[in-house]
Amino acid sequence: KQEVTQIPAALSVPEGENLVLNCSFTDSAIYNLQWFRQDPGKGLTSLLLIQSSQREQTSGRLNASLDKSSGRSTLYIAASQPGDSATYLCAVPMDGDDKIIFGKGTRLHILP
Amino acid sequence: SAVISQKPSRDICQRGTSLTIQCQVDSQVTMMFWYRQQPGQSLTLIATANQGSEATYESGFVIDKFPISRPNLTFSTLTVSNMSPEDSSIYLCSVVTESNQPQHFGDGTRLSIL
Numbered sequence: 001k002q003e004v005t006q007i008p009a010a011l012s013v014p015e016g017e018n019l020v021l022n023c024s025f026t027d028s029a030i031y032n033l034q035w036f037r038q039d040p041g042k043g044l045t046s047l048l049l050i051q052s053s054q055r056e057q058t059s060g061r062l063n064a065s066l067d068k069s070s071g072r073s074t075l076y077i078a079a080s081q082p083g084d085s086a087t088y089l090c091a092v093p094m095d096g097d098d099k100i101i102f103g104k105g106t107r108l109h110i111l112p
Numbered sequence: 113s114a115v116i117s118q119k120p121s122r123d124i125c126q127r128g129t130s131l132t133i134q135c136q137v138d139s140q141v142t143m144m145f146w147y148r149q150q151p152g153q154s155l156t157l158i159a160t161a162n163q164g165s166e167a168t169y170e171s172g173f174v175i176d177k178f179p180i181s182r183p184n185l186t187f188s189t190l191t192v193s194n195m196s197p198e199d200s201s202i203y204l205c206s207v208v209t210e211s212n213q214p215q216h217f218g219d220g221t222r223l224s225i226l
């Protein structure tokens with residue numbers, strides 16, 4: 001059974017710093033991995049989707065990497081801003097039909 | 113990406129009543145899902161809404177408690193039946209326009225049961 005773990009659970013960093021969020025999964029037979037952002041009381045915003053054939057995916061200041069063999073993904077945020085404060089969730093497919101299972105998220109707070 | 117409208121955005125309900133949540137997409141999608149997010153928790157999949165047939169429920173969720181309809185490729189409803197305070201959560205609809213593509217979410221329905 002697939003399980004997704006995100007470390008750390010919470011993170012506070014000063015504005016301007018670069019940071020890395022971690023996601024690990026137990027079953028490496030995935031065909032993609034998706035990172036989301038959730039603002040308090042809101043729905044989820046899709047940030048990046050990495051296909052299993054890719055090693056990295058970039059969007060603006062965000063870079064996500066995927067290492068299937070080790071069951072890990074990282075989300076790198078460059079030059080962090082207060083507007084980046086949110087909960088970041090990673091998700092992987094459950095069993096091959098677009099259903100996804102989420103980690104518990106990393107609650108990020110960027111200090112002005 | 114698809115634009116997803118979810119109604120209502122929030123509601124406060126009495127114990128024992130039922131509430132139907134609507135999810136409308138601006139384009140046809142292949143897959144529609146319903147999730148629950150309990151306070152302080154991550155998302156848990158309730159069921160896959162199947163067009164023209166019964167929904168597929170995940171372990172721990174049953175049709176009598178969470179009946180789901182999907183009459184076409186752009187619309188689905190989730191009913192939370194016989195509500196109790198334990199049902200207080202955010203309920204979210206998500207869609208996939210094409211297999212192996214990003215999943216997109218509505219803004220959710222914040223439900224509180226008194």
